[in-house]
Amino acid sequence: MNDKRPTSSKSGHGLGLLSILIGIMLGVGLGAGYGHTMWMASGGPQRKLDQFHKTVRQKIAFAADAEMQRDRLQQKARQAAAAGRRQEAQRLGEEAGRLQTKADTLRRVHVPAIRAEIDRTKAVVGQAAQTDLTTARTVLVLVRFCGDVFLRMLFVIVIPLVVTSMICGITSLGDIRHMGKVGGWTLAYYFATGAAAVTLGITLVSIIEPGSGADDTFAYVSENVMAKQQTTVADTLLEVIRGREGDPGSGMIPANIFLAASQTNVLALILFALVFGGALSTLGEKGKPAISFFRAVNDAVMKIVRLIIYFTPIGVFGLVATQIADSGGGGAFYVELQRLGWFFLTVSLGLAIHLVVLCIVLAVFARRNPLEYLYAMARALLTALSTDSSSATLPVTMECVEEAGVSERAAGFVLPLGATINMDGTALYEATAAIFIAQSAGIPLSGAALVIVFLTATLAAIGAPGIPSAGLVTLIIVLTAVNLPAAGIGTILAIDWLLDRERTSINVFGDAVGAAIIDRYLSRNNT
Ligand code: ASP
Numbered sequence: 001m002n003d004k005r006p007t008s009s010k011s012g013h014g015l016g017l018l019s020i021l022i023g024i025m026l027g028v029g030l031g032a033g034y035g036h037t038m039w040m041a042s043g044g045p046q047r048k049l050d051q052f053h054k055t056v057r058q059k060i061a062f063a064a065d066a067e068m069q070r071d072r073l074q075q076k077a078r079q080a081a082a083a084g085r086r087q088e089a090q091r092l093g094e095e096a097g098r099l100q101t102k103a104d105t106l107r108r109v110h111v112p113a114i115r116a117e118i119d120r121t122k123a124v125v126g127q128a129a130q131t132d133l134t135t136a137r138t139v140l141v142l143v144r145f146c147g148d149v150f151l152r153m154l155f156v157i158v159i160p161l162v163v164t165s166m167i168c169g170i171t172s173l174g175d176i177r178h179m180g181k182v183g184g185w186t187l188a189y190y191f192a193t194g195a196a197a198v199t200l201g202i203t204l205v206s207i208i209e210p211g212s213g214a215d216d217t218f219a220y221v222s223e224n225v226m227a228k229q230q231t232t233v234a235d236t237l238l239e240v241i242r243g244r245e246g247d248p249g250s251g252m253i254p255a256n257i258f259l260a261a262s263q264t265n266v267l268a269l270i271l272f273a274l275v276f277g278g279a280l281s282t283l284g285e286k287g288k289p290a291i292s293f294f295r296a297v298n299d300a301v302m303k304i305v306r307l308i309i310y311f312t313p314i315g316v317f318g319l320v321a322t323q324i325a326d327s328g329g330g331g332a333f334y335v336e337l338q339r340l341g342w343f344f345l346t347v348s349l350g351l352a353i354h355l356v357v358l359c360i361v362l363a364v365f366a367r368r369n370p371l372e373y374l375y376a377m378a379r380a381l382l383t384a385l386s387t388d389s390s391s392a393t394l395p396v397t398m399e400c401v402e403e404a405g406v407s408e409r410a411a412g413f414v415l416p417l418g419a420t421i422n423m424d425g426t427a428l429y430e431a432t433a434a435i436f437i438a439q440s441a442g443i444p445l446s447g448a449a450l451v452i453v454f455l456t457a458t459l460a461a462i463g464a465p466g467i468p469s470a471g472l473v474t475l476i477i478v479l480t481a482v483n484l485p486a487a488g489i490g491t492i493l494a495i496d497w498l499l500d501r502e503r504t505s506i507n508v509f510g511d512a513v514g515a516a517i518i519d520r521y522l523s524r525n526n527t
Pocket of ligand 1: 388389390391423425426464465466467468469470471472500503504507
């Protein structure tokens with residue numbers, strides 16, 4: 001079987017890359033320069049006002065909750081003191097004092113600051129009502145259209161791509177009963193790099209301490225995040241496997257595979273294709289017609305992927321401009337960035353160091369030049385940066401990796417699986433964010449708690465689907481495991497969209513490196 005795809009010319013690759021970069025730069029330019037006007041045209045000020053009102057109500061509820069807990073602790077402290085347990089009484093007293101300070105800050109600092117902001121936003125709502133924003137509205141509709149169509153094109157091809165490439169990858173590895181080693185190495189790679197990323201995140205956030213002094217005045221936690229706080233870590237993990245109650249298309253093992261496909265439940269399809277491909281590979285001659293069928297379908301799907309890639313420059317332009325406009329324009333985002341600057345820097349630094357780690361792993365285990373490989377992956381990395389989704393980027397990653405000379409069988413096996421379970425960037429982010437939240441709430445974490453953060457962050461990243469902001473939702477697993485308030489998520493919400501793009505690119509690069517390593521393993525062992 002001819003595994004290698006024809007490599008396109010270097011100048012063609014460079015040109016494609018350049019056009020994507022231009023698309024991103026134009027998107028940033030439009031979003032930063034005209035994003036605020038587009039935001040006004042899309043009813044942004046009114047949405048912001050509504051959000052501020054909800055935030056005030058939430059802060060008051062949090063303050064009341066803290067006061068209730070304070071009363072309970074004070075009572076316990078009195079009982080401990082009466083029983084002569086002085087140390088315990090002192091510890092409870094200190095904890096009660098911390099809750100008192102929290103309630104005071106919420107009532108006396110946060111609520112008045114948000115009310116002042118409400119007054120300012122009311123003026124902006126009035127101003128928007130009096131301005132003719134027809135042009136901005138039209139521009140936004142058109143720009144959003146470009147981004148949406150591109151995203152839809154990627155998502156529409158993901159399901160056929162995942163299923164056929166997985167089946168082709170598995171069947172070309174030979175009889176499934178002999179492939180335990182390849183599977184083992186792949187999982188070992190996923191786990192080792194994930195663990196390295198989490199360790200890096202924990203180390204950096206502990207050294208830099210971005211959480212001490214972080215400003216969470218305007219943090220708001222959405223209802224669905226608050227509701228998730230009630231579920232336990234075990235429940236959440238079991239849900240990833242079994243799916244949600246009353247939703248037969250969800251989970252790793254859905255009750256209905258077609259429903260799973262209709263919900264773009266990629267993990268379920270991967271597992272199904274893995275088992276299906278494995279079964280096909282054991283059939284010998286009888287399985288060959290079906291295998292050829294899936295190979296032909298996979299080739300056709302990859303042809304469509306190459307067509308979709310032509311739309312990348314305009315698609316990324318639309319996605320980037322819309323995102324900046326939705327977050328209030330360049331100025332508004334700059335304000336948020338300043339508020340969370342240290343957290344942003346810590347995560348970005350961690351991701352940058354992990355990129356270097358992956359390059360070293362690539363050079364050592366795949367014997368490839370990291371810079372050349374990075375260059376070959378650039379289109380996939382920029383697509384990840386713009387789409388915010390490993391799954392949506394998968395078609396582009398597949399194409400880039402195969403263009404870089406990685407065999408179809410390695411790519412077909414490692415990439416789809418990696419796009420949903422191998423998320424180094426997400427793992428690093430979850431650990432860093434959890435400790436950041438603890439620091440900003442003034443809650444010290446013991447050594448044992450750090451170990452729990454390590455384990456749950458690794459698991460939460462495995463459980464996160466490759467879609468935008470999935471890591472933010474599974475962060476609840478880490479927070480509840482170490483008894484941190486889910487409300488902390490509100491603190492990092494405002495800049496999550498940018499950090500999500502960064503971590504998604506690292507997730508994608510991690511998968512691409514894995515594919516190159518497994519490819520070398522396969523060719524060295526003549527498998
Ligand atoms: N957006 C990420 C991805 O698709 C997941 C996350 O960290 O939110 O890889």
